[in-house]
Amino acid sequence: MTVRRLVLLRHAKAEPGRDEVPDEMRPLATNGRKQAGGVGKTFSAAGLAPELALVSTALRTRQTWDLLAKHLDGPQGEVRLEPELYEASVADVLELVRSVADGVRTVLVVGHEPTMAATAAHLAGPGSDDAALAQVRVGVPTATYSVLESEDAWADWGRSRARLLTVTRP
Structure with a gap:
């Protein structure tokens, strides 16, 4: 049986909002740039290099991906910039996940x-790590990612259908 793994990453620390800069154009802060590189190193060590990266079009998410990707071992998978991720709901994210090809x-x-x-x-769902579940229920800090696994086809991912294995903070 094929295990599919979904990694949900909050972008690294961004510069504070300013009236003259649209929120979508806020860049990473210096600390955020360090966080993103650290996440990339952690991904490599944990074997989490994605075959497909779905990235919000906001500047801070694109920069997070670019800095993270520099630290991944091996060939890079496909990257899709997804405008709907900027102000996405859970349903929006699930719609994108459910559209992923089963071979990924x-x-x-x-x-x-x-x-x-x-x-x-x-x-x-069942088999999830209790501490990780407690963390995602209250929200996660910048550059934090959650790893979920399921044997379900991507099209079948939904409420309580995956195991939340871990939440990793910078």
Whole structure:
């Protein structure tokens, strides 16, 4: 049976909002750039290099992906910039996940709070790690990612259909 793995990553720390800069164009802060590189190193060590990355079009999410990807071992998978991830609901994220080809085994979504944590909490079912579930129920800090697994085809992912294995903070 094929195990499919979904990694939900909140973007790294961004610069504070300013009136003259649209929210979608806020760049990563210096600390956020370090966080993103650290996430990339952690992904490599844990074997979490995605075959498909779905990335919000916001500047801070694109920068998070770019800095993370520099630290991944091996060939890079497909990257899709997804405008709907910027102000996505859990249903929006699930719609994207359910459209993934069955041959893809690891998908990364780089998005925003509260949606990344809420999506992990929605998907977490029997066999999930209690501490990880408690964390996603209250939200996650910047550069934090959740790892979920399921034997279900991507089209069948939904409420309580995956195991939340871990939540990793920077």
